Amino acid sequence: MKHFYCLFILLTLLVRAVSSSYALGFPLYTEVEFAKLSNEVLINPEYTGNIGAIRGFDIKGSLIADKSMRVEQTVDGWYRILFPGSLLRELVVTGRKGSLRVFVTSEKKKANAIDEFYPVNEPVVVLGQLDLTLVSGIKVDISRPSEFDVAVLDHKSGSFIKGDIVAICDNQLGIKFKGLPDTVVSKEGGMRVSLKLSERIFNLDLSAxxxxxxVSETDVEKPAFIKAQVFGLPEETRLRFKFRALAGQKIIPETVTATVGEINSGKPLATVVTSIPGFQPLSVSVEKTS
Known part of the structure:
Protein backbone atom coordinates (compact mmCIF):
# COMPACT_ATOMS: atom_id res chain seq x y z
CA MET A 1 0.00 0.00 0.00
CA LYS A 2 1.23 3.47 -0.80
CA HIS A 3 1.26 6.19 1.81
CA PHE A 4 0.90 9.84 0.85
CA TYR A 5 1.73 12.81 3.03
CA CYS A 6 1.80 16.52 2.15
CA LEU A 7 3.92 19.13 3.89
CA PHE A 8 4.23 22.89 3.63
CA ILE A 9 7.61 23.86 5.07
CA LEU A 10 9.06 27.21 6.15
CA LEU A 11 12.44 25.67 6.88
CA THR A 12 12.71 23.18 9.71
CA LEU A 13 13.18 25.55 12.64
CA LEU A 14 10.57 28.05 11.48
CA VAL A 15 7.92 25.36 10.97
CA ARG A 16 8.50 23.97 14.45
CA ALA A 17 8.21 27.42 16.00
CA VAL A 18 5.06 28.45 14.15
CA SER A 19 3.30 25.13 14.63
CA SER A 20 4.01 24.81 18.33
CA SER A 21 3.31 28.27 19.69
CA TYR A 22 0.36 30.58 19.34
CA ALA A 23 2.26 33.00 21.58
CA LEU A 24 4.41 34.01 18.61
CA GLY A 25 1.34 35.71 17.16
CA PHE A 26 0.43 33.11 14.56
CA PRO A 27 -3.12 31.70 14.82
CA LEU A 28 -3.24 27.93 15.01
CA TYR A 29 -4.55 25.83 12.14
CA THR A 30 -5.11 22.18 12.98
CA GLU A 31 -6.63 19.27 11.10
CA VAL A 32 -8.07 16.06 12.54
CA GLU A 33 -8.81 13.08 10.31
CA PHE A 34 -11.48 10.61 11.45
CA ALA A 35 -12.62 7.33 9.92
CA LYS A 36 -16.21 8.56 10.17
CA LEU A 37 -18.22 11.42 11.65
CA SER A 38 -21.52 11.32 13.48
CA ASN A 39 -23.64 14.34 14.45
CA GLU A 40 -21.63 15.10 17.61
CA VAL A 41 -17.99 16.18 17.97
CA LEU A 42 -16.06 17.22 21.09
CA ILE A 43 -13.46 19.99 20.60
CA ASN A 44 -10.50 20.87 22.83
CA PRO A 45 -10.83 24.64 23.53
CA GLU A 46 -7.02 25.01 23.59
CA TYR A 47 -7.05 24.68 19.80
CA THR A 48 -9.77 27.23 19.05
CA GLY A 49 -10.28 29.52 22.03
CA ASN A 50 -13.71 31.13 22.26
CA ILE A 51 -15.61 29.95 19.19
CA GLY A 52 -16.65 32.61 16.69
CA ALA A 53 -17.85 30.56 13.72
CA ILE A 54 -18.80 26.97 12.93
CA ARG A 55 -19.40 25.46 9.50
CA GLY A 56 -20.68 21.93 9.15
CA PHE A 57 -21.02 19.97 5.90
CA ASP A 58 -23.20 16.88 5.51
CA ILE A 59 -22.29 13.64 3.74
CA LYS A 60 -23.35 15.19 0.40
CA GLY A 61 -21.01 18.13 0.94
CA SER A 62 -23.83 20.63 1.51
CA LEU A 63 -23.51 23.35 4.15
CA ILE A 64 -25.72 22.62 7.15
CA ALA A 65 -27.93 25.51 8.26
CA ASP A 66 -26.91 27.26 11.49
CA LYS A 67 -30.33 26.66 13.01
CA SER A 68 -29.62 22.92 12.91
CA MET A 69 -26.52 23.35 15.08
CA ARG A 70 -26.16 23.41 18.86
CA VAL A 71 -23.05 24.16 20.95
CA GLU A 72 -22.70 23.03 24.56
CA GLN A 73 -19.83 22.80 27.02
CA THR A 74 -18.86 19.75 29.02
CA VAL A 75 -18.37 20.02 32.78
CA ASP A 76 -14.63 20.45 32.18
CA GLY A 77 -14.87 23.14 29.49
CA TRP A 78 -14.65 21.26 26.19
CA TYR A 79 -17.03 22.25 23.38
CA ARG A 80 -19.67 19.74 22.34
CA ILE A 81 -20.92 20.57 18.83
CA LEU A 82 -24.14 18.87 17.77
CA PHE A 83 -25.96 18.73 14.46
CA PRO A 84 -29.18 16.84 15.32
CA GLY A 85 -30.49 14.82 12.40
CA SER A 86 -27.38 15.32 10.25
CA LEU A 87 -24.38 13.11 9.57
CA LEU A 88 -21.23 15.20 9.17
CA ARG A 89 -18.56 14.83 6.52
CA GLU A 90 -16.58 17.90 7.56
CA LEU A 91 -16.56 20.43 10.38
CA VAL A 92 -14.63 23.73 10.54
CA VAL A 93 -14.48 25.54 13.88
CA THR A 94 -12.87 28.99 14.14
CA GLY A 95 -12.10 30.85 17.36
CA ARG A 96 -9.82 33.49 18.83
CA LYS A 97 -6.82 31.14 19.00
CA GLY A 98 -7.23 29.46 15.64
CA SER A 99 -9.15 27.14 13.36
CA LEU A 100 -9.77 23.41 13.57
CA ARG A 101 -10.87 21.31 10.60
CA VAL A 102 -12.32 17.86 11.26
CA PHE A 103 -12.94 15.65 8.23
CA VAL A 104 -13.42 12.07 7.10
CA THR A 105 -10.34 10.29 5.76
CA SER A 106 -10.39 8.68 2.34
CA GLU A 107 -8.23 5.81 3.60
CA LYS A 108 -9.93 3.55 6.12
CA LYS A 109 -8.42 0.64 8.00
CA LYS A 110 -10.56 -2.26 9.11
CA ALA A 111 -9.86 -3.85 12.47
CA ASN A 112 -11.26 -6.49 14.74
CA ALA A 113 -14.23 -5.15 16.68
CA ILE A 114 -12.61 -6.17 19.96
CA ASP A 115 -9.40 -4.20 19.33
CA GLU A 116 -8.90 -1.71 22.13
CA PHE A 117 -7.33 0.95 19.87
CA TYR A 118 -5.86 1.08 16.39
CA PRO A 119 -4.65 3.96 14.16
CA VAL A 120 -6.69 5.09 11.17
CA ASN A 121 -3.51 5.58 9.12
CA GLU A 122 0.14 4.65 9.58
CA PRO A 123 1.77 7.14 12.01
CA VAL A 124 4.36 9.36 10.33
CA VAL A 125 6.44 11.95 12.24
CA VAL A 126 7.08 14.98 10.01
CA LEU A 127 9.43 17.72 11.21
CA GLY A 128 8.80 16.69 14.81
CA GLN A 129 5.02 16.66 14.48
CA LEU A 130 2.67 13.71 14.58
CA ASP A 131 -1.05 13.72 13.81
CA LEU A 132 -2.57 10.48 15.03
CA THR A 133 -6.16 9.25 15.03
CA LEU A 134 -6.96 6.27 17.24
CA VAL A 135 -10.17 4.29 16.93
CA SER A 136 -11.44 2.04 19.70
CA GLY A 137 -13.36 -1.19 19.32
CA ILE A 138 -14.64 -0.70 22.85
CA LYS A 139 -16.98 1.96 24.26
CA VAL A 140 -15.23 5.12 25.46
CA ASP A 141 -16.71 7.27 28.23
CA ILE A 142 -16.20 10.85 27.00
CA SER A 143 -18.08 12.71 29.72
CA ARG A 144 -14.82 14.27 31.07
CA PRO A 145 -12.36 14.51 28.14
CA SER A 146 -9.92 16.78 30.02
CA GLU A 147 -9.07 13.79 32.22
CA PHE A 148 -7.64 11.93 29.21
CA ASP A 149 -3.87 11.88 28.68
CA VAL A 150 -1.72 10.67 25.80
CA ALA A 151 2.06 10.33 25.54
CA VAL A 152 4.67 8.74 23.28
CA LEU A 153 7.87 7.03 24.42
CA ASP A 154 11.27 8.51 23.55
CA HIS A 155 13.34 5.36 23.03
CA LYS A 156 16.58 7.26 23.69
CA SER A 157 15.75 8.83 27.07
CA GLY A 158 13.22 6.24 28.19
CA SER A 159 10.76 9.00 29.12
CA PHE A 160 7.32 9.81 27.72
CA ILE A 161 6.46 13.01 25.82
CA LYS A 162 2.93 14.29 26.27
CA GLY A 163 0.61 15.13 23.41
CA ASP A 164 -2.84 16.68 23.10
CA ILE A 165 -6.20 15.14 22.39
CA VAL A 166 -7.66 17.70 19.99
CA ALA A 167 -11.07 16.27 19.11
CA ILE A 168 -13.26 13.27 19.94
CA CYS A 169 -16.05 11.71 17.90
CA ASP A 170 -17.78 8.60 19.24
CA ASN A 171 -14.95 6.10 19.84
CA GLN A 172 -12.31 8.08 17.90
CA LEU A 173 -9.57 10.28 19.34
CA GLY A 174 -7.77 12.93 17.23
CA ILE A 175 -4.30 13.44 18.74
CA LYS A 176 -1.45 15.86 18.05
CA PHE A 177 2.20 15.77 19.16
CA LYS A 178 4.66 18.64 18.65
CA GLY A 179 8.43 18.95 18.99
CA LEU A 180 9.11 15.22 18.89
CA PRO A 181 12.66 13.88 18.51
CA ASP A 182 13.35 11.25 15.87
CA THR A 183 13.91 8.73 18.66
CA VAL A 184 10.18 8.31 19.33
CA VAL A 185 10.48 5.87 16.43
CA SER A 186 12.78 2.91 17.03
CA LYS A 187 15.30 1.74 14.43
CA GLU A 188 12.91 -1.13 13.69
CA GLY A 189 10.03 1.29 13.04
CA GLY A 190 8.21 0.85 16.33
CA MET A 191 6.37 3.45 18.42
CA ARG A 192 4.94 3.08 21.94
CA VAL A 193 1.90 5.25 22.71
CA SER A 194 0.42 5.38 26.21
CA LEU A 195 -3.21 6.44 26.52
CA LYS A 196 -4.97 7.18 29.81
CA LEU A 197 -8.76 7.42 29.73
CA SER A 198 -9.98 8.31 33.21
CA GLU A 199 -8.89 5.28 35.26
CA ARG A 200 -7.89 3.02 32.36
CA ILE A 201 -4.43 2.94 30.77
CA PHE A 202 -3.69 1.48 27.33
CA ASN A 203 -0.17 0.87 25.99
CA LEU A 204 -0.13 0.64 22.20
CA ASP A 205 2.76 -0.62 20.06
CA LEU A 206 2.41 0.85 16.57
CA SER A 207 4.41 0.72 13.35
CA ALA A 208 5.68 4.19 12.44
CA VAL A 215 17.20 23.57 2.98
CA SER A 216 20.66 25.14 3.07
CA GLU A 217 20.96 28.91 3.40
CA THR A 218 21.36 30.84 0.17
CA ASP A 219 21.07 34.25 -1.47
CA VAL A 220 18.70 35.36 -4.20
CA GLU A 221 19.29 33.59 -7.54
CA LYS A 222 21.78 31.18 -5.96
CA PRO A 223 20.95 27.45 -5.68
CA ALA A 224 20.26 25.91 -2.27
CA PHE A 225 20.40 22.18 -1.66
CA ILE A 226 17.31 20.32 -0.43
CA LYS A 227 18.16 17.30 1.72
CA ALA A 228 16.18 14.89 3.86
CA GLN A 229 16.54 12.48 6.76
CA VAL A 230 14.33 9.40 7.11
CA PHE A 231 13.95 7.20 10.19
CA GLY A 232 12.07 4.03 11.06
CA LEU A 233 12.29 2.45 7.58
CA PRO A 234 14.72 -0.12 6.12
CA GLU A 235 17.50 1.33 3.96
CA GLU A 236 16.13 -0.37 0.84
CA THR A 237 12.70 1.30 1.12
CA ARG A 238 12.08 3.67 -1.78
CA LEU A 239 10.46 7.08 -1.31
CA ARG A 240 9.22 9.51 -3.94
CA PHE A 241 9.50 13.26 -3.28
CA LYS A 242 7.36 15.56 -5.43
CA PHE A 243 8.21 19.25 -5.13
CA ARG A 244 5.94 22.03 -6.36
CA ALA A 245 7.68 25.34 -7.03
CA LEU A 246 6.01 28.34 -5.42
CA ALA A 247 6.06 31.96 -6.63
CA GLY A 248 9.60 33.06 -7.48
CA GLN A 249 11.04 29.55 -7.12
CA LYS A 250 12.59 27.04 -9.48
CA ILE A 251 13.19 23.50 -8.19
CA ILE A 252 15.27 20.97 -10.13
CA PRO A 253 14.29 18.17 -10.34
CA GLU A 254 10.67 18.39 -9.23
CA THR A 255 10.30 14.63 -8.70
CA VAL A 256 12.92 12.41 -7.07
CA THR A 257 12.83 8.73 -6.10
CA ALA A 258 15.54 7.33 -3.84
CA THR A 259 16.13 4.65 -1.22
CA VAL A 260 16.28 5.51 2.46
CA GLY A 261 19.98 4.62 2.41
CA GLU A 262 20.64 7.09 -0.40
CA ILE A 263 18.59 9.81 1.28
CA ASN A 264 20.34 9.41 4.63
CA SER A 265 23.79 9.51 3.01
CA GLY A 266 23.40 13.29 2.79
CA LYS A 267 23.10 13.41 -0.97
CA PRO A 268 20.96 16.41 -2.09
CA LEU A 269 17.53 15.53 -3.43
CA ALA A 270 17.13 18.72 -5.45
CA THR A 271 18.10 22.38 -5.62
CA VAL A 272 15.91 25.44 -5.23
CA VAL A 273 16.62 28.87 -6.73
CA THR A 274 14.55 31.84 -5.64
CA SER A 275 14.04 35.44 -6.68
CA ILE A 276 12.39 36.32 -3.36
CA PRO A 277 14.66 36.90 -0.33
CA GLY A 278 13.98 35.49 3.12
CA PHE A 279 12.83 32.12 4.40
CA GLN A 280 11.93 29.73 1.60
CA PRO A 281 8.71 27.73 1.90
CA LEU A 282 8.61 24.36 0.18
CA SER A 283 5.58 22.46 -1.05
CA VAL A 284 6.41 18.75 -1.15
CA SER A 285 4.61 15.41 -1.00
CA VAL A 286 6.37 12.24 0.15
CA GLU A 287 5.17 8.84 -1.03
CA LYS A 288 6.39 5.40 0.03
CA THR A 289 6.67 3.34 -3.16
CA SER A 290 8.08 0.07 -1.81
Missing part, protein backbone atom coordinates in the same frame (compact mmCIF):
# COMPACT_ATOMS: atom_id res chain seq x y z
CA UNK A 209 8.30 6.15 10.50
CA UNK A 210 9.17 9.75 9.83
CA UNK A 211 11.27 12.27 7.99
CA UNK A 212 12.81 15.74 8.16
CA UNK A 213 13.62 18.05 5.25
CA UNK A 214 16.41 20.63 5.27
Missing amino acids: WGYNIF
Whole structure:
Protein backbone atom coordinates (compact mmCIF):
# COMPACT_ATOMS: atom_id res chain seq x y z
CA MET A 1 0.00 0.00 0.00
CA LYS A 2 1.23 3.47 -0.80
CA HIS A 3 1.26 6.19 1.81
CA PHE A 4 0.90 9.84 0.85
CA TYR A 5 1.73 12.81 3.03
CA CYS A 6 1.80 16.52 2.15
CA LEU A 7 3.92 19.13 3.89
CA PHE A 8 4.23 22.89 3.63
CA ILE A 9 7.61 23.86 5.07
CA LEU A 10 9.06 27.21 6.15
CA LEU A 11 12.44 25.67 6.88
CA THR A 12 12.71 23.18 9.71
CA LEU A 13 13.18 25.55 12.64
CA LEU A 14 10.57 28.05 11.48
CA VAL A 15 7.92 25.36 10.97
CA ARG A 16 8.50 23.97 14.45
CA ALA A 17 8.21 27.42 16.00
CA VAL A 18 5.06 28.45 14.15
CA SER A 19 3.30 25.13 14.63
CA SER A 20 4.01 24.81 18.33
CA SER A 21 3.31 28.27 19.69
CA TYR A 22 0.36 30.58 19.34
CA ALA A 23 2.26 33.00 21.58
CA LEU A 24 4.41 34.01 18.61
CA GLY A 25 1.34 35.71 17.16
CA PHE A 26 0.43 33.11 14.56
CA PRO A 27 -3.12 31.70 14.82
CA LEU A 28 -3.24 27.93 15.01
CA TYR A 29 -4.55 25.83 12.14
CA THR A 30 -5.11 22.18 12.98
CA GLU A 31 -6.63 19.27 11.10
CA VAL A 32 -8.07 16.06 12.54
CA GLU A 33 -8.81 13.08 10.31
CA PHE A 34 -11.48 10.61 11.45
CA ALA A 35 -12.62 7.33 9.92
CA LYS A 36 -16.21 8.56 10.17
CA LEU A 37 -18.22 11.42 11.65
CA SER A 38 -21.52 11.32 13.48
CA ASN A 39 -23.64 14.34 14.45
CA GLU A 40 -21.63 15.10 17.61
CA VAL A 41 -17.99 16.18 17.97
CA LEU A 42 -16.06 17.22 21.09
CA ILE A 43 -13.46 19.99 20.60
CA ASN A 44 -10.50 20.87 22.83
CA PRO A 45 -10.83 24.64 23.53
CA GLU A 46 -7.02 25.01 23.59
CA TYR A 47 -7.05 24.68 19.80
CA THR A 48 -9.77 27.23 19.05
CA GLY A 49 -10.28 29.52 22.03
CA ASN A 50 -13.71 31.13 22.26
CA ILE A 51 -15.61 29.95 19.19
CA GLY A 52 -16.65 32.61 16.69
CA ALA A 53 -17.85 30.56 13.72
CA ILE A 54 -18.80 26.97 12.93
CA ARG A 55 -19.40 25.46 9.50
CA GLY A 56 -20.68 21.93 9.15
CA PHE A 57 -21.02 19.97 5.90
CA ASP A 58 -23.20 16.88 5.51
CA ILE A 59 -22.29 13.64 3.74
CA LYS A 60 -23.35 15.19 0.40
CA GLY A 61 -21.01 18.13 0.94
CA SER A 62 -23.83 20.63 1.51
CA LEU A 63 -23.51 23.35 4.15
CA ILE A 64 -25.72 22.62 7.15
CA ALA A 65 -27.93 25.51 8.26
CA ASP A 66 -26.91 27.26 11.49
CA LYS A 67 -30.33 26.66 13.01
CA SER A 68 -29.62 22.92 12.91
CA MET A 69 -26.52 23.35 15.08
CA ARG A 70 -26.16 23.41 18.86
CA VAL A 71 -23.05 24.16 20.95
CA GLU A 72 -22.70 23.03 24.56
CA GLN A 73 -19.83 22.80 27.02
CA THR A 74 -18.86 19.75 29.02
CA VAL A 75 -18.37 20.02 32.78
CA ASP A 76 -14.63 20.45 32.18
CA GLY A 77 -14.87 23.14 29.49
CA TRP A 78 -14.65 21.26 26.19
CA TYR A 79 -17.03 22.25 23.38
CA ARG A 80 -19.67 19.74 22.34
CA ILE A 81 -20.92 20.57 18.83
CA LEU A 82 -24.14 18.87 17.77
CA PHE A 83 -25.96 18.73 14.46
CA PRO A 84 -29.18 16.84 15.32
CA GLY A 85 -30.49 14.82 12.40
CA SER A 86 -27.38 15.32 10.25
CA LEU A 87 -24.38 13.11 9.57
CA LEU A 88 -21.23 15.20 9.17
CA ARG A 89 -18.56 14.83 6.52
CA GLU A 90 -16.58 17.90 7.56
CA LEU A 91 -16.56 20.43 10.38
CA VAL A 92 -14.63 23.73 10.54
CA VAL A 93 -14.48 25.54 13.88
CA THR A 94 -12.87 28.99 14.14
CA GLY A 95 -12.10 30.85 17.36
CA ARG A 96 -9.82 33.49 18.83
CA LYS A 97 -6.82 31.14 19.00
CA GLY A 98 -7.23 29.46 15.64
CA SER A 99 -9.15 27.14 13.36
CA LEU A 100 -9.77 23.41 13.57
CA ARG A 101 -10.87 21.31 10.60
CA VAL A 102 -12.32 17.86 11.26
CA PHE A 103 -12.94 15.65 8.23
CA VAL A 104 -13.42 12.07 7.10
CA THR A 105 -10.34 10.29 5.76
CA SER A 106 -10.39 8.68 2.34
CA GLU A 107 -8.23 5.81 3.60
CA LYS A 108 -9.93 3.55 6.12
CA LYS A 109 -8.42 0.64 8.00
CA LYS A 110 -10.56 -2.26 9.11
CA ALA A 111 -9.86 -3.85 12.47
CA ASN A 112 -11.26 -6.49 14.74
CA ALA A 113 -14.23 -5.15 16.68
CA ILE A 114 -12.61 -6.17 19.96
CA ASP A 115 -9.40 -4.20 19.33
CA GLU A 116 -8.90 -1.71 22.13
CA PHE A 117 -7.33 0.95 19.87
CA TYR A 118 -5.86 1.08 16.39
CA PRO A 119 -4.65 3.96 14.16
CA VAL A 120 -6.69 5.09 11.17
CA ASN A 121 -3.51 5.58 9.12
CA GLU A 122 0.14 4.65 9.58
CA PRO A 123 1.77 7.14 12.01
CA VAL A 124 4.36 9.36 10.33
CA VAL A 125 6.44 11.95 12.24
CA VAL A 126 7.08 14.98 10.01
CA LEU A 127 9.43 17.72 11.21
CA GLY A 128 8.80 16.69 14.81
CA GLN A 129 5.02 16.66 14.48
CA LEU A 130 2.67 13.71 14.58
CA ASP A 131 -1.05 13.72 13.81
CA LEU A 132 -2.57 10.48 15.03
CA THR A 133 -6.16 9.25 15.03
CA LEU A 134 -6.96 6.27 17.24
CA VAL A 135 -10.17 4.29 16.93
CA SER A 136 -11.44 2.04 19.70
CA GLY A 137 -13.36 -1.19 19.32
CA ILE A 138 -14.64 -0.70 22.85
CA LYS A 139 -16.98 1.96 24.26
CA VAL A 140 -15.23 5.12 25.46
CA ASP A 141 -16.71 7.27 28.23
CA ILE A 142 -16.20 10.85 27.00
CA SER A 143 -18.08 12.71 29.72
CA ARG A 144 -14.82 14.27 31.07
CA PRO A 145 -12.36 14.51 28.14
CA SER A 146 -9.92 16.78 30.02
CA GLU A 147 -9.07 13.79 32.22
CA PHE A 148 -7.64 11.93 29.21
CA ASP A 149 -3.87 11.88 28.68
CA VAL A 150 -1.72 10.67 25.80
CA ALA A 151 2.06 10.33 25.54
CA VAL A 152 4.67 8.74 23.28
CA LEU A 153 7.87 7.03 24.42
CA ASP A 154 11.27 8.51 23.55
CA HIS A 155 13.34 5.36 23.03
CA LYS A 156 16.58 7.26 23.69
CA SER A 157 15.75 8.83 27.07
CA GLY A 158 13.22 6.24 28.19
CA SER A 159 10.76 9.00 29.12
CA PHE A 160 7.32 9.81 27.72
CA ILE A 161 6.46 13.01 25.82
CA LYS A 162 2.93 14.29 26.27
CA GLY A 163 0.61 15.13 23.41
CA ASP A 164 -2.84 16.68 23.10
CA ILE A 165 -6.20 15.14 22.39
CA VAL A 166 -7.66 17.70 19.99
CA ALA A 167 -11.07 16.27 19.11
CA ILE A 168 -13.26 13.27 19.94
CA CYS A 169 -16.05 11.71 17.90
CA ASP A 170 -17.78 8.60 19.24
CA ASN A 171 -14.95 6.10 19.84
CA GLN A 172 -12.31 8.08 17.90
CA LEU A 173 -9.57 10.28 19.34
CA GLY A 174 -7.77 12.93 17.23
CA ILE A 175 -4.30 13.44 18.74
CA LYS A 176 -1.45 15.86 18.05
CA PHE A 177 2.20 15.77 19.16
CA LYS A 178 4.66 18.64 18.65
CA GLY A 179 8.43 18.95 18.99
CA LEU A 180 9.11 15.22 18.89
CA PRO A 181 12.66 13.88 18.51
CA ASP A 182 13.35 11.25 15.87
CA THR A 183 13.91 8.73 18.66
CA VAL A 184 10.18 8.31 19.33
CA VAL A 185 10.48 5.87 16.43
CA SER A 186 12.78 2.91 17.03
CA LYS A 187 15.30 1.74 14.43
CA GLU A 188 12.91 -1.13 13.69
CA GLY A 189 10.03 1.29 13.04
CA GLY A 190 8.21 0.85 16.33
CA MET A 191 6.37 3.45 18.42
CA ARG A 192 4.94 3.08 21.94
CA VAL A 193 1.90 5.25 22.71
CA SER A 194 0.42 5.38 26.21
CA LEU A 195 -3.21 6.44 26.52
CA LYS A 196 -4.97 7.18 29.81
CA LEU A 197 -8.76 7.42 29.73
CA SER A 198 -9.98 8.31 33.21
CA GLU A 199 -8.89 5.28 35.26
CA ARG A 200 -7.89 3.02 32.36
CA ILE A 201 -4.43 2.94 30.77
CA PHE A 202 -3.69 1.48 27.33
CA ASN A 203 -0.17 0.87 25.99
CA LEU A 204 -0.13 0.64 22.20
CA ASP A 205 2.76 -0.62 20.06
CA LEU A 206 2.41 0.85 16.57
CA SER A 207 4.41 0.72 13.35
CA ALA A 208 5.68 4.19 12.44
CA TRP A 209 8.30 6.15 10.50
CA GLY A 210 9.17 9.75 9.83
CA TYR A 211 11.27 12.27 7.99
CA ASN A 212 12.81 15.74 8.16
CA ILE A 213 13.62 18.05 5.25
CA PHE A 214 16.41 20.63 5.27
CA VAL A 215 17.20 23.57 2.98
CA SER A 216 20.66 25.14 3.07
CA GLU A 217 20.96 28.91 3.40
CA THR A 218 21.36 30.84 0.17
CA ASP A 219 21.07 34.25 -1.47
CA VAL A 220 18.70 35.36 -4.20
CA GLU A 221 19.29 33.59 -7.54
CA LYS A 222 21.78 31.18 -5.96
CA PRO A 223 20.95 27.45 -5.68
CA ALA A 224 20.26 25.91 -2.27
CA PHE A 225 20.40 22.18 -1.66
CA ILE A 226 17.31 20.32 -0.43
CA LYS A 227 18.16 17.30 1.72
CA ALA A 228 16.18 14.89 3.86
CA GLN A 229 16.54 12.48 6.76
CA VAL A 230 14.33 9.40 7.11
CA PHE A 231 13.95 7.20 10.19
CA GLY A 232 12.07 4.03 11.06
CA LEU A 233 12.29 2.45 7.58
CA PRO A 234 14.72 -0.12 6.12
CA GLU A 235 17.50 1.33 3.96
CA GLU A 236 16.13 -0.37 0.84
CA THR A 237 12.70 1.30 1.12
CA ARG A 238 12.08 3.67 -1.78
CA LEU A 239 10.46 7.08 -1.31
CA ARG A 240 9.22 9.51 -3.94
CA PHE A 241 9.50 13.26 -3.28
CA LYS A 242 7.36 15.56 -5.43
CA PHE A 243 8.21 19.25 -5.13
CA ARG A 244 5.94 22.03 -6.36
CA ALA A 245 7.68 25.34 -7.03
CA LEU A 246 6.01 28.34 -5.42
CA ALA A 247 6.06 31.96 -6.63
CA GLY A 248 9.60 33.06 -7.48
CA GLN A 249 11.04 29.55 -7.12
CA LYS A 250 12.59 27.04 -9.48
CA ILE A 251 13.19 23.50 -8.19
CA ILE A 252 15.27 20.97 -10.13
CA PRO A 253 14.29 18.17 -10.34
CA GLU A 254 10.67 18.39 -9.23
CA THR A 255 10.30 14.63 -8.70
CA VAL A 256 12.92 12.41 -7.07
CA THR A 257 12.83 8.73 -6.10
CA ALA A 258 15.54 7.33 -3.84
CA THR A 259 16.13 4.65 -1.22
CA VAL A 260 16.28 5.51 2.46
CA GLY A 261 19.98 4.62 2.41
CA GLU A 262 20.64 7.09 -0.40
CA ILE A 263 18.59 9.81 1.28
CA ASN A 264 20.34 9.41 4.63
CA SER A 265 23.79 9.51 3.01
CA GLY A 266 23.40 13.29 2.79
CA LYS A 267 23.10 13.41 -0.97
CA PRO A 268 20.96 16.41 -2.09
CA LEU A 269 17.53 15.53 -3.43
CA ALA A 270 17.13 18.72 -5.45
CA THR A 271 18.10 22.38 -5.62
CA VAL A 272 15.91 25.44 -5.23
CA VAL A 273 16.62 28.87 -6.73
CA THR A 274 14.55 31.84 -5.64
CA SER A 275 14.04 35.44 -6.68
CA ILE A 276 12.39 36.32 -3.36
CA PRO A 277 14.66 36.90 -0.33
CA GLY A 278 13.98 35.49 3.12
CA PHE A 279 12.83 32.12 4.40
CA GLN A 280 11.93 29.73 1.60
CA PRO A 281 8.71 27.73 1.90
CA LEU A 282 8.61 24.36 0.18
CA SER A 283 5.58 22.46 -1.05
CA VAL A 284 6.41 18.75 -1.15
CA SER A 285 4.61 15.41 -1.00
CA VAL A 286 6.37 12.24 0.15
CA GLU A 287 5.17 8.84 -1.03
CA LYS A 288 6.39 5.40 0.03
CA THR A 289 6.67 3.34 -3.16
CA SER A 290 8.08 0.07 -1.81
